[in-house]
Amino acid sequence: MSRVVVVGAGLSGLSAACHLVADGHDVTVLERDATPGGRNGVFRSEGFTFDTGPTVLTMPGLLERPLHRIGGSLDPLRLRRLDPGYRAFFADGSRIDVRASVAAMTRELAEQVSPKDAAAFENFVGWLEELYDVELPNFIERNFDSPLDLLTRPRAAARLVRLGGFGRLGPAIRRRFDDDRLVRLFTFQAMYAGLAPEDALALYAVITYMDSVSGVWFPADGMHVVPTTMAGALEAAGARLHYRTPAERILTDARGRVAGVQAGGQKLVADAVVLTADLPAAYRTLLPDLRPPRAVRTGSYSPSAVVWHLGVRGTVPGHVSHHNIHFADAWGEAFGQLIKRKELMSDPSRLVTIPTLDAPGMAPAGHSVLYVLEPVPNLTADLDWAVEGPRLRERLLGFLQAGGYPTDIVTESLVTPADWAAQGMAAGTPFSLAHSFSQTGPFRPPNLERRRPGVFLAGTGTTPGVGIPMVLISGELAARRVRDYLGGTR
Numbered sequence: 001m002s003r004v005v006v007v008g009a010g011l012s013g014l015s016a017a018c019h020l021v022a023d024g025h026d027v028t029v030l031e032r033d034a035t036p037g038g039r040n041g042v043f044r045s046e047g048f049t050f051d052t053g054p055t056v057l058t059m060p061g062l063l064e065r066p067l068h069r070i071g072g073s074l075d076p077l078r079l080r081r082l083d084p085g086y087r088a089f090f091a092d093g094s095r096i097d098v099r100a101s102v103a104a105m106t107r108e109l110a111e112q113v114s115p116k117d118a119a120a121f122e123n124f125v126g127w128l129e130e131l132y133d134v135e136l137p138n139f140i141e142r143n144f145d146s147p148l149d150l151l152t153r154p155r156a157a158a159r160l161v162r163l164g165g166f167g168r169l170g171p172a173i174r175r176r177f178d179d180d181r182l183v184r185l186f187t188f189q190a191m192y193a194g195l196a197p198e199d200a201l202a203l204y205a206v207i208t209y210m211d212s213v214s215g216v217w218f219p220a221d222g223m224h225v226v227p228t229t230m231a232g233a234l235e236a237a238g239a240r241l242h243y244r245t246p247a248e249r250i251l252t253d254a255r256g257r258v259a260g261v262q263a264g265g266q267k268l269v270a271d272a273v274v275l276t277a278d279l280p281a282a283y284r285t286l287l288p289d290l291r292p293p294r295a296v297r298t299g300s301y302s303p304s305a306v307v308w309h310l311g312v313r314g315t316v317p318g319h320v321s322h323h324n325i326h327f328a329d330a331w332g333e334a335f336g337q338l339i340k341r342k343e344l345m346s347d348p349s350r351l352v353t354i355p356t357l358d359a360p361g362m363a364p365a366g367h368s369v370l371y372v373l374e375p376v377p378n379l380t381a382d383l384d385w386a387v388e389g390p391r392l393r394e395r396l397l398g399f400l401q402a403g404g405y406p407t408d409i410v411t412e413s414l415v416t417p418a419d420w421a422a423q424g425m426a427a428g429t430p431f432s433l434a435h436s437f438s439q440t441g442p443f444r445p446p447n448l449e450r451r452r453p454g455v456f457l458a459g460t461g462t463t464p465g466v467g468i469p470m471v472l473i474s475g476e477l478a479a480r481r482v483r484d485y486l487g488g489t490r
Contacts, residue, residue, distance in 0.1 A: 001026045002486045005261045005268055007247045007286070008276030010038020011468060012458040014230040015475025016274045016482075017239055018066030023483050027239040028270075029231075030263050032246035035224075036231040038276070039430055039460075040468075042224035046411040048311035048369055049362040051223040053430070055353040055371055056323065058210040059469040060217050063226065066476065072233030078220035080358065085216030087321035088185050089403075091329035096185060097321070098212050105212075113179045124176050124186075127163065128209035134159045135206050140464045143477050144442035165203035172202040184327050186212060188349070191375055192466055194302025194434025196335035201437060210469060218322065222359045226468075250286050250455065258454025272454045272482045276475075278432065279445055279461035281424040287452060293445045295433060296461070302431035303338050304378040304417040306389070308396055310370040311363060314406035316354050324352040326403065342381035344388070350374045350399065368406055372396055378417055379428035385418040392416075432460035440465070447474070448481050456481045 002025050006013045009031035020027045035042065039053040057063075057079075064074050083104070084097035096112050099105040102125055110118035138156035142149075150157060164172055169190055173183050187197035189207040219225040231241055242264070250273060251260040260269045275282045283292040291297075328334060330347035337343040353371040356363045363369050374396065377383060393414050400407050417428030426432065433439050447462040449455040458478035464470045 002271045003028070003269055004272045004274065004482060004486075005030060005247075005270040006274045006276070007261065008038055008459070009033075009036035009227065009231060009241060009243075010276055010459065010471070011040055011227060011230070012460075012471040012475040012478070013038070013274065013276040014227055014234065015066045015472045016276070016458050016478045017234050017475075018070050018072075018230065018237075019476050019479035020274075020482060021234065021237050021239050022069035023479065025482070025486070027234070028268060029234065029239060029241045030245045030247050030261065031241065031243050034243050035228070036241070036243075037224060037227035040223060040227050042222070043413070045413070046311055047364040048367070048411055049222060049224070050309045050311070050369060050413070051355065051371070052307075052309070052415075053223070054468055055223060055351075055355070056211060057217045057219070057223065057226070057468060059214055062469045062472045066472065067230065067233055070233055070237040072229070072236070076229045076232070077225055079217045080220065082216045082218055082322050082358070084321050084323075085211060086185075086323045086325055088181070088325045088327060090181055090327050094181065096181060098185070098216075100215055102213070109182075113182065117177045117179050117182060120176050125213055127176075128205055128213055130163055131160075131165060131203060132206050132209045134163070135165075135203060139441055140206075140470070141473055141477070143447065143480060144463065145446075147442040149442055160203065165201065167202045168198060169200040169202045169204055170198040172205065173197075181327075184331060185325075188325065188327075191303070191335075192431060194300070194339075194431055194466075195436065196332075196339050198332060198335070200435075204435065207467070210467075216323065218355070218358050220359060222355055222362050247286060250452070252452070256452065258452065270454075271486055272456065274456045274458055274475075274478050274482065276457075276459040278424055278426050278459065279457065280426040282457065287449065287455070290449065290451055295439055295443070295445045299439055299445075300434045300436060301378050301380065301427035302429050302434045302466070303375050304420060304427070304429035304431070306374050306376050306392055306396075306417075307415040308370075308372040308393065309413040309415070310372065310407075310409055311411040312368050312370060312406045313366065313408040313410060314368065315366070316357065316368055316370075316406060317404045320352070320354065320403075320405070322354060322357050324354070326350045326352065326399075338375055338377060342377040344376060344383070344392070345374075348374050350396075352400075352403070352405065367410065370400070370405060372400065376417065379421055383417075385416040389414055389416045389418075426461075430460075431466050433465075435465055447478050454485065456485075
């Protein structure tokens, strides 16, 4: 039985470990923190529980897949589909809910927007489904060894061209709807890919499909239950998970092949290693003798975000939902400030998530948890976060008060780009390399290190990219690489 060490118990590492165990390998997972999760972490304070990472769970089938392979299931998560998935507030005082079915969303658009745009929605969904159907098997769930691999599936590429996938996202949505609010509602997801909606390729509408059509889900006890469920299933299947055990060095044999990992003062024998740290950190700490790939050295990184975790007295007003997007009046100009000029947005849009609406146990009785996110430039901008952090906190406080949110604060934590960087995230952003065309698919840093046979990579910085669905797939793709390298016994 081949021995594989996975470095990092974030979602990509846990996904890789599940598939590796299912393939018959002896798997050990090393995690520097005390709990699994990585960016999908958790902390507790004054009786409050805070999810530190992603708050939006989409495509639960992609989570079920690694669990199912080792005899686990989604049952411990007690998932429910949120309805609305999002509640969007606009500067003119209007509101649109992203509803949990096509029929319900069509009614919502007929009531809140116009009959014409409501009628256009069904065709829009059809377009999104086609994009998803062609992209997922041919370009997302696929290992690339060269850009020339794109030529091996000419029919899929031609279909993507026919669907307008290589056009621009903003104009593609604008051609389908008259109301500018819908352009914002169905393109803001591009920010997760590090791009302004007007500049992003239309193929990134697949992200819109994932949350606005396939739906947004939430575990009954909070997002942190996702990695703990995966970790529990892995241990039940025979994998070993070592917490508070950072990897220190990759060991090699005389031929330069992986021979093990040194961690916690011990040497763990390994035939292959999967690294899930942000790529610059992985190369700096564990592959210091190798020059990182060019995209890692000089690539363009996504904007960052300030996240304010609040434990407050009181409950939220009845007009808000689990996920609330507050769209500012400015749109194009705001993205110009954020991405092109690397400035704080003068009129930002923000996300406010209130997990205690569906997981009341995350706060003491009569209290609420708020998660407030504002996009900000990454650390390549000339901003001093020791100064800007407190300023932004005061601005966010005023925003919450104006929106009627409770602000009697019991405990709080403000996370800035400087804090993301301290956690090992390049450029101080949790969103890693931007998904420009030159950093997508076969142009993204590869998930194997050919100069160090036996080293494979997973996570946001490699293929296919950012977001829970993508990092779960990333782990599976890394496991496939290991299978090709070592073979599998099952």
